[in-house]
Amino acid sequence: MSADYSNRELIIATVADLLDGVRHVAVGASSPMPAAGAMLLRARNELAKKQRVRISILGSEEHNFFTNGGVELFDCTAQGRVDAFFLGGGQIDGEANINLVGAGPYPQSDVRWPGCFGSAFMYYLVPRVILFREEHSSRVFVPKVDYISAPGVSDGIVRPGGPHAMLTGMCLFSFDKERKRFALKSVHRGFTARDVRENTGFDYDAPDIVPETKAPDAATLELLRGRITEELSESYPSFADMLRAERKAAA
Amino acid sequence: MGEIVSLEELAAEVTPGCKLAVPADYCGVAMAATAAIIANRPKDLHVVCVPVTGMQGDMLIGEGLVGVLETSAVTLGEAGGAPRFQDGVRKGAFKLMDATCPAVHSGLIAAQKGVPFLPIRGIIGSDLLKTRTDWKIIDNPFQKGDPIIVVPAIQPDVAIFHAPEADRFGNVRIGRRRELVTMAQAAKATIVTVERISETSLLASEDSAAGVLPALYVTKIAVAPRGAWPLGLWGEYAVDSAEVARYAAMAKTPEGFAAYMDGFSRRFREAA
Incomplete structure (x- = not known):
């Protein structure tokens, strides 16, 4: 019997599970849930006296040990010193190609997103890239992206990194690099395998019986609601406030 | 080298058609100087964003001063997408050179090393x-x-940023924002606005010298208190989120943008 939890708490706990074993994880400045998952893993490892987890929050002054400017993240990554990173996209397709540029014809995109950022580098070099997109819709998960900011797989080049898993607000997928295909691993409480199928624009593998995403246990929830929320307040104050408000409303 | 001038004199370095390197929001963006540049209306700028831009790039686009935009992203951060950028993309208002962050750094590093x-x-x-x-x-x-x-190699004609402090010898404190050193060494000219000028040399002690861009690479410096506003300046003040959100909302239409810019330039004229 596990305690009650919100979908956001489930996502954060799942991120921590996906990161298990990493030494250094980098997180974007506007990615509170991946950051929360990384902080949860760090706290968990500390309590279990397991290996220390370093977290670099890009753009943060407190959670950033780089001294060589913006280029250091990329140098550090190319040296193999970043084990995990998160990428998203306005569109993601069934071969794990990601589009951070825009929808419609390029360059005069009908809907223009910010741009590739470091994706056309990080996706190739970070061994464990977790694709994260909370919105699970056929608008995001398309048969083929309109623009490939970075491809899911590459042949014939040096590429130690790539997609490890994809986590959405509805489910968790694994990715098979050989077959260039996602497989549905689990659905979050409140959703069904059919919901996922209906809201995903690309084809993927799925077992006959799709399990429910592992619920966070009481110890995880306690950490999340205490220490992790506090830690989040420094870099993501509005997100931390939202988590507190969500809990208050549920109580 | 490192000559201390007025904001207007500094802004005059940015001439029509020039390749202008600007830093990301976390590095110190010369917003007061941007208002002064806009007043001169230098057209057809080739803006190189190191490696991304936000409000500054969006304003230059909205003012119709950008001919080429070389960037890895344009975003107003928490305030959302950059409206004049998005509108300009749809209309094909400028040549777009989409990039990825480390490629911009690499191009500047090549110029810094003098290799092709x-x-x-x-x-x-x-x-x-x-x-x-x-x-x-x-x-x-x-x-x-x-x-x-x-x-x-990317060799900007002019690199511009805002920093906390310069000394009267023209040395500029850049802390750990080393991409500012790369930008300045890669560029033909570097112009810097600062919060204040100190009397003692920043190179006088080992502790301060490590985080300094030497005057050798600095063309002109102007004092602009709170010169990064509404953006923040590392170690000095935080971003004015309410003001950035106000810009994001107003800049959704050309009229709203014009109204915002009218107030923005007036504020800096009055401060000068």
Whole structure:
């Protein structure tokens, strides 16, 4: 019997599970849930006296040990010193190609997103890239992206990194690099395998019986609601406030 | 070298058609100087964002001063998408050179070293290569079967940023924002606005000297208190989120943008 939890708490706990074993994880400045998952893993490892987890929050002054400017993240990554990173996209397709540029014809995109950022580098070099997109819709998960900011797989080049898993607000997928295909691993409480199928624009593998995403246990929830929320307040104050408000409303 | 001038004199360095390097929001953006530049209306700027931009780039686009935009992203951060950028993209108002962050750094580092190009991992298989025909794939000359991208050196005509402090000898404190050193060494000219000028040399002690851009690489300096506003300045003040959100809302239409810019330039004229 596990305690009650919100979908956001489930996502954060799942991120921590996906990161298990990493030494250094980098997180974007506007990615509170991946950051929360990384902080949860760090706290968990500390309590279990397991290996220390370093977290670099890009753009943060407190959670950033780089001294060589913006280029250091990329140098550090190319040296193999970043084990995990998160990428998203306005569109993601069934071969794990990601589009951070825009929808419609390029360059005069009908809907223009910010741009590739470091994706056309990080996706190739970070061994464990977790694709994260909370919105699970056929608008995001398309048969083929309109623009490939970075491809899911590459042949014939040096590429130690790539997609490890994809986590959405509805489910968790694994990715098979050989077959260039996602497989549905689990659905979050409140959703069904059919919901996922209906809201995903690309084809993927799925077992006959799709399990429910592992619920966070009481110890995880306690950490999340205490220490992790506090830690989040420094870099993501509005997100931390939202988590507190969500809990208050549920109580 | 490192001559201390008025904001207007500094802004005059940015002339029509020039290749202008600007830093990301976390590095110190010369917003007061941007107002002064806009007043001069230098057209056809080739803006190189190191490696991304926000409000500054959006304003230059909205004012119709950008001919080429070379960037890895344009965003107003928490306030959302950059409205004048998005509108300009739809209308094809400028030539777009989409990039990826480390490629911009690599191009500047090549110029910093005085070499024509630098190799970089990744990128192969990205649609970036369809339009970035200036990026080439070569065979690693030391290892068979290892195709790799090379990006050409980026030499800006002018690099501009805002920093906490310069000394009266023209040295500028840049802390750990080392990309500012790369930008300045890569560029033909570097102009810097600062919160204040100190009397003692920043190179006088080992502790301060490590985080300094020496006057050798600095062309002109102007004092602009709170010169990064509404953006923040590292170690000094935080971003004025309410003001950035106000800009994001107003700049959704050309009229709203014009109204915002009217107030923005007036504020800096009055402060000067």
